[in-house]
Amino acid sequence: MIRSFFPAASLPEQTACVAWGVLLSSAPHPIANADRSRSTRLGTLLLAGLLYAGLLPADALWAEEIKPIILQENTPTGIPSWLYEAANRGTASAQTLLGHFYREGNGIPRNFGEAIRWYRKAAEQGDASAMCSLGQMYGNGEGLLQDYEEMVKWYRKAAEQQDQTAIRLLGDLYSQGLGVAADEREAFRWYRKGAELGDAVAQYQLGSYYREGKGIARDLKSAFDWYRKAAVQGNLESQYWLGYWYAKGEVTAQDYKEAVRWLGKAAEREIPKAQYELGLLYNEGKGVERDRKEAANWLRKAAELGEKRAQCLLASWYERGEVVAQSAAEGVRWYRAAAEQRDATGQYNLGRLYFHGIGVGRNPSEAGKWYYRAAEQGHAEAQLQLAHAYLTGQGVLLDYEEAMRWYRAAAEGGLVEAQHKLGTLYLHGSVVGKDLAEAELWLRKAAAGGNADAKYLLKELHPTAAPKSKEESPVERATPAVVAASGEGKPSGSLAEFRVAAERGESDAQYILGYLYSIGREDLPQDAQEALKWFRRSAAQGNGCAQIRLGCAYLNGDGVSPNNKEAVFWYLKAAEQGRAVAQYLLAKLYADGKGGITRNWGEAVKWYRKSADQGDMDAQYELSDFLLHGKGVTQDEKEGIKWLRKAAKQGHARAQLELGLFYSRGQGVTQDAITAHMWLNLAAAQGMEEAITRRNELAKKMTTTDIAAAQRLAREWDGNRSPAP
Structure with missing residues (x-):
């Protein structure tokens, strides 16, 4: 019946039959309702006739808009009888189409075994679509053992017959190294072949290879051309x-x-x-x-x-009430959505909202968690905020080493505020050993970025120098920052003079040359290895500043592998010379017990005390902490408060906060709200939020007169650093 229905016809006539078949089989259409079932049947028979005659490939009938038409015939199996008839009579395209039905289970129970059987029959007759489908089933292990060799074999057979899908899939295999050795050039070759045959996905892949320069030189014009071809196809x-x-x-x-x-x-x-x-x-x-x-x-x-950039932008609009109605809660929701996808911008902003309590309860600990995640991904602003948190102990454990690590990361990422902060920390020696060379390095970077305070501090580092006599050595003419770091000499001479003196064995010149290599300048490229070489030579001759720089290099892994034992070795040498910074750094290593150094609180106390005796405020604060808590020494509250007061008087913010709390509670000292308020106010002025909170809580219990007295004391003390209670 089917054969008699489809008489011999030319290719245009066959094409017309397909179009007419689809038209008749589709609804709604212009044929009256009474004739609709009859016309649908007629259209189906037209399509079936083309298939039976081998003039219509199976994939043409597998299009999404045609599949429902084929399935309209109501049979016990769910598969049209004419399709079974054509397949059983040996029509390869019908066998392939039947394989498709069984493989995907469209309208019938899925049956991989039957799909394989019909695909094999069609493949044996040379049907490329069946070969490709059989290859896919081997690759996926559908109804048989997964076998990449068989997969590749069938893809190649189909590709030999110019099957577009098989050709493109071979490109995928070479791109992924699946069943074949990964080979971008070979992948490119197959994608080009598929693209030239008109396969839209292959055209897209070929465009991507040109865009990324994979398997061929990067060529954006060719990428654009292939993308356009694919885009036109949808x-x-x-x-x-x-x-x-x-x-x-x-x-x-x-x-x-x-x-x-x-x-x-x-x-x-x-x-x-x-x-x-x-x-x-x-x-x-x-x-x-x-x-x-x-x-x-x-x-x-x-x-x-799930588009992360959209989530962040939408969140910012909700937070500011821009374009959409303001809703801090919606801002939190969308920042969180991006953050949970590891988007650094989303993580930073979610941390910011938690820190300030915007749209969510204030939670510095949760803020610290999100800042950390963003910081690990290189988000400079998150690194800066995380450093602030470690410096003040807000939401994270107070940890100056971590604070310095993240300040440095943000500064190296180009954040001017971080460069300024790092420079001031090295300048004041408040949380790290004072290092004027490092201070100058970072302040110069911040000044170049437009930070006004950094420019001012640089002027303070380099006051106008008096005329120098001709007899002065190159070391005596070194820059004030370097001189202050080494403890000797006066402002600067030429690079050639320093090099000559260094080669001659002068340890101070060796140190200064190392310093110049460490920061670099117009006539001397930055070179960490050369810097270390000269620091090492100077340190070997007993130069304390060089010994400290060498210890810091080993501690931080600057130009060498991190090695805390080597850091201890060099810090100890400088510390034994009485260098307060080295004594503090050595004590901190013993206190922390990190990087292979055994924790030794007794040694920590010993070196903190030596540094504190020389006026190092960080050492004074740490010594007070050990005395107050009885770490490595007999607990002594009176002695602890004494050292806490010394650090506070030098401007140590944390010491000022804690001393204020002692006066507020009357612990170890006579309770004095005015003095407590003064110290808390001084700490708050340095940006310590806890001090702000405690000061404001205390003020609620004080009279206006007492608050005014406390504020006057703070102004007078901060103005002239005169002795305080």
Whole structure:
């Protein structure tokens, strides 16, 4: 019956039959309802006739819009009788189509075994689609043992017959190294072959290879051309890239209308990054009339599909009440969505909201957690905030080493505020050993970035020098920062003079030459290895400053592998010379017991005391902590408060806070609200939030007169650093 239904016809006539068959089988159509079932049957028979005659490949009938038509015939098995008849009579395309039905279970129970059986029959007759499908089943292990060799074999057989899907899949295999050795050039070859045959996915992959320079030299013009071919066929990723490049004016002339057209196509099909870019165009009114509500609509769609950039932008709009109604809670929600996808911007902003209590209860600990995650990914602002947290112990354990580590990371990332902070910490020696060379290095970077305070501090480091006599040595003419660090000499001489003196064996010149190599300048490129070489030579001759720099290099892994034992070795040498900074650093290593150093609180107390006796305020604070808590020494509250007071008088913020709390509680000292308020106020002025909170709590219990007296004491003390109670 089927054979008699489809008489001999030319190719155009066959094509017309397919079109007429689809038309007759589709609803709604212009044929009257009474004749609809009859016309549907007629259309199905037309399609069946083409298939039976071998003039219509199985994949043509497997299109999503045609599958339902084939399944309209009501049979016990769910498969049209004419399809069974054609398959059993040996029509390869019918056998392949039957394999498709069994493999995917469209309208019938899925049966991999039957799918394989029919695919094999068709493949043995040379049907490329069946060969490709059989290869896929071997690759996926569907109904048989997974076998990559068999997969590759069947793909190759199909590819030999120019099957586009098989050719593209071979490209995938070479790209992924699956069943074959990974080979980008070979992948490129197969993708090109598939692309030239018109496979849209292969065209997209080929465009991507040109874009990324994989398997061939990078060629964005060729990438654009192949993306366009794929985009015209409906490839969504290619449509996105065309739109993106038109918007940015990259690869092709900037054309916002074309950008909107192509991004719109991909966005409508729920490609999140296209929705995000389209939202930006609506927001800016580029290529389309500005419509911020529509922008928010597209951004929300993208955000809901997981586009991290859209989530962050939408969150910022909710936080500020821009475009959308202000809702801090929605801001938190969307920042969290991005943060949980490991987006550093989302993590930083979520931490910020927790820290300030915006849209969520204030929680410094939760803030610290998110700052840390963002900081680990290199987010400079998060690194800075994390450093602040470690410096003040807000949300994390107070840890000066960690604070310095994150300040340095943010500073090296180019954040001017971090460079300024790092420079001031080295300048004042408040949480790290005073190092004027390091201070100058970071303050110069901050000043170059426009930080006014850094410029001022640099002037303080380099006051106008008096004329020098001709007899002065190069070391005596070293810069004030270097001189202050080494403890000798006066401002600077030429590089050549320092080098001659260093080669002659002068330890101070060796140190200064090492310092110059460590920071670099116009006539001397920065060179960590050369710096270490000269520091080492100077240190070997007993130069305490060089010994400290060498110890710091080993501690921080600057130019050498981190080695705390070597750091202890060099710190000890400088400490035994009476260098307060070295004594403090050595004590801290013994106190922390990290990096292979056995914790020894007794040694820590010993060296903290030596440094504290020389006036190092950090050592004074640490010594007070050990005395107050009885670590490595008999607990002695009176002695502990004595050293705490010394550190506080030098401006140590944490010491000021704790001393204020002692006066507030009357612990170890006579209770005195005015003095307590003064110390808490001084600490608060240095940015300690805990001090702000404690000061304000204390003020509620004080009279206006007492508060005024406390504030007057703080002003007088801060103004002239005169002795305080």
